[in-house]
Amino acid sequence: MHIHLETPRLVIRQFTPDDAPQLWELDNDPAVLEFIGSRLGVTVDTYRERIATVYAAHYARHRALGVWAVIERDSGNFLGWVCLRPAMDYRFARECGFQENEAELGYRLRKEAWGKGYATEASRALIARGWEQESIAAVVAAAHIDNRRSRRVMEKCGLTLVKEFPIPGYEFLEVAYRLPRESAR
Numbered sequence: 001m002h003i004h005l006e007t008p009r010l011v012i013r014q015f016t017p018d019d020a021p022q023l024w025e026l027d028n029d030p031a032v033l034e035f036i037g038s039r040l041g042v043t044v045d046t047y048r049e050r051i052a053t054v055y056a057a058h059y060a061r062h063r064a065l066g067v068w069a070v071i072e073r074d075s076g077n078f079l080g081w082v083c084l085r086p087a088m089d090y091r092f093a094r095e096c097g098f099q100e101n102e103a104e105l106g107y108r109l110r111k112e113a114w115g116k117g118y119a120t121e122a123s124r125a126l127i128a129r130g131w132e133q134e135s136i137a138a139v140v141a142a143a144h145i146d147n148r149r150s151r152r153v154m155e156k157c158g159l160t161l162v163k164e165f166p167i168p169g170y171e172f173l174e175v176a177y178r179l180p181r182e183s184a185r
Contacts, residue, residue, distance in 0.1 A: 007125045011071040015055050019069055020047035022078040031111045035144035063133035070122045080109035082122040084130045087140050095165050096142050096176040103130055105141040119153045138180045145173040
């Protein structure tokens with residue numbers, strides 16, 4: 001099943017192995033990784049493998065869940081990605097209080113794309129598709145407590161702060177947000 005969404009400024013599509021170099025480049029920008037952490041040792045081939053296995057598996061099993069390439073419609077430029085995936089796939093899902101039957105919202109864009117509303121536009125489109133195509137109980141998200149840009153996207157998409165929590169082994173707090181299905185209508 002091929003999934004393709006369009007918004008006024010964006011094309012949101014499935015990743016292909018040809019996108020691996022752009023993902024590698026995105027994840028090797030220190031500004032992009034400020035609140036995420038280093039991706040040392042990850043190669044372009046690692047991304048090709050992830051696209052062919054993990055991403056493709058989500059595309060095959062779900063109508064709206066997965067990690068999607070975000071492309072600027074007018075230029076055709078790769079901006080980054082947006083995801084809506086099973087919340088329990090997130091490595092700190094239990095600390096966040098995420099539940100089965102919830103979908104985690106995430107996004108990562110090139111620095112040049114920041115501050116233009118692209119993350120919000122792509123996220124809203126994917127959330128709307130998630131409500132239409134999947135039987136998810138809530139959309140949830142998490143971020144580093146100091147990541148104001150990411151938190152603002154969550155808030156613009158209707159998610160509300162539900163908790164702050166420490167990450168085991170780290171010296172900072174994360175925040176968890178939630179948008180229950182019944183609140184989205």
